[in-house]
Amino acid sequence: MTNYSGRRGFLLGGAVLGAGALVSACTSNEPAAAPASAAAAPSGPAGANDAPGTAVTIGFSAPAADHGWIAAIAKNAQSAAGRYSDVTFKPVEPTNDINQQISAVESLIQAKVNALVILPNDGQQLNQVARAAMDAGIPVINLDRVFPDKLSYRTWIGGDNYGMGVAAGHFIGDKLKSSGASNPVIVEIQGIATLPLTQDRSKGFADALKTYGFSVTAQQDAKFTVESGTQVAANLLQAHKKIDAIWNHDDDQGIGVLAAIKEAGRDEFFMVGGAGSANAMREIQSGSSVLQATVTYSPTMAASAIRLARLIAQNKGMSDLMENEVPQSITLASETITKDNVARYLPLGFES
């Protein structure tokens, strides 16, 4: 509870001052503008939606937490459900096996939950079971990895991978431009290169850099693991004797990247992270690290998804919107965390 009220204070303060992250994101990122402010609504000052309503059971299924980010997703969902007396939270055993996740969702359909929040291992492969849930009259809140068929979910809420790349590209482009760099060496360390989300991030990054007349000099993937981050970074530092900027897609693997950088004793460049882990934020806050910013892909989206599921199951809309019902799709803005605003984000950072 205390934890939550701190966050409510943060959101409230942000809304009132017009300087809060979500609000400033509204003005800078048009496609996500309306939804972002809407996402903040459930905890907004009006509070009408927070009042206990019909008792609802919300089912939750997500991949196994083999990564700090996914671990934070489960934790956020759990704690969001915990603060409503009218919500019974029914998570199923997390798994990385498609088959198991399908049967887990089937068991939730049979249990006749009032709403389902699903972060699928693979949207394509779980589409059918999500559709079955919808057909059985259970609204599905699709978290992050999207189902290809719009009939398979009531609402989608997730991060903006392309926008994440854009945010990183703008931070790096702007900083290099103002320092008068010409032909800068920009290195990109991806997560798993074959994933569409990685390709979206890289495309956003390249597109944003292009507006400054820059391009990515070298690109390698590091599989989202610390160890691979170290290996790839160590080799990249050898390949480029002078680097101007690095964008590392993922703060978890970033721990390894930073270890390699420290080991090599290099500091002629600055680095931008991705996702927004607490560890990266502390690094940014210290001011002595090459890591100067990180662009968010916040696991708090799971908490928002639970809140949306509750509203949908209770037939409520979002109090900041005119519409009577929750929107069909909500894309969160990727926010840029720097030394200047890191203090505000630290409570939201996830431990990797």
Add this chain to the structure above:
Amino acid sequence: MTEVDPATHASPAEEAVAGRPGAPGRSWGWGRVGEARHLGLVAALVLLAVVGLVTRPDNFATSSNLVSILALASTIGVITVGMTFVIIGGGIDLSVGAVMALASVWATTLATQSYGPVVMVVCAVLVGTGAGLVSGFLIAYGRMVPFIATLAMLVAARGLAQRMSGQRTQLVQAGNTAIVELSTTRVLGLPLLVYVFAAVVAAGWVLLNRTTFGRRTFAVGGNPEAARLAGIDVRRHTMVLYALSGLCCGIAAVLIMARTTTGSSTHGDLYELDAIAAVIIGGTLLTGGRGSIIGSILGLLIFTVITNLFILNGLNTSDQLVAKGLIIVVAVLLQRRSLRTST
């Protein structure tokens, strides 16, 4: 290491028999072929170095790049030494990456870290050796096929590592940076962990080529029945081989903690494949009875240099994998040819 010592002190009589049946001929033959094959591996490395010098003249041959290659090879190199023993002894250890991950996680839990860096190192080594002993026991006394027993260990160790860490990445705490200094402190231009790697290779070479334990390993792998008739306790020896591999994983866990400043259940993913490939390329027979530590290390260096070359030239991971696959095939084909000519 203490598990190993008793085995090396064999009675002279036993030693004499152990060497006789099949083992001498084989091991001499291995010596000749092995050296010729090492020349091939060295030639391959030289070829790669030439490619490096031609494609990236400014970057490849710099001392910092070469040091970086050695540092990158260290972790998996230590594992490769243990793997070489197991494979020469007629087995296989699929659990190495997972056991290393488990050891790194166990050593970096807050509880372990509160005792300081020395306990962390001891913990990693004990966890590795313990896991190896369990696999070895199942194989030697439970009569399980090594592939299955170590596959079970792979899955279980990875799962336990995830459970212990809560799937979090565990940072080495500020008070225990002595661990990280293994990677950041340099002596004569080389990080300390390269010396650890070198020490493990040297110890492995001596153990394999200059002790009774080593001779028995060849005997057990070449013909376990003959080895048993010669008075070797094949079961116990087999168990010790897996414990040795586990010990190497524990040491590798310390090195990975030093390099990445973390313990994590994701460490060492697919290390087993890299280590097995390095051993095979190095001329060790997958069926056991023949092989060499030096060959394995050269095989591993070939892999590490390829990764380095690909990244220096800005090529992507998929191409690296294809190149590595091709190298394994070529190495095995060459190996088969040299076997045929040597017999």
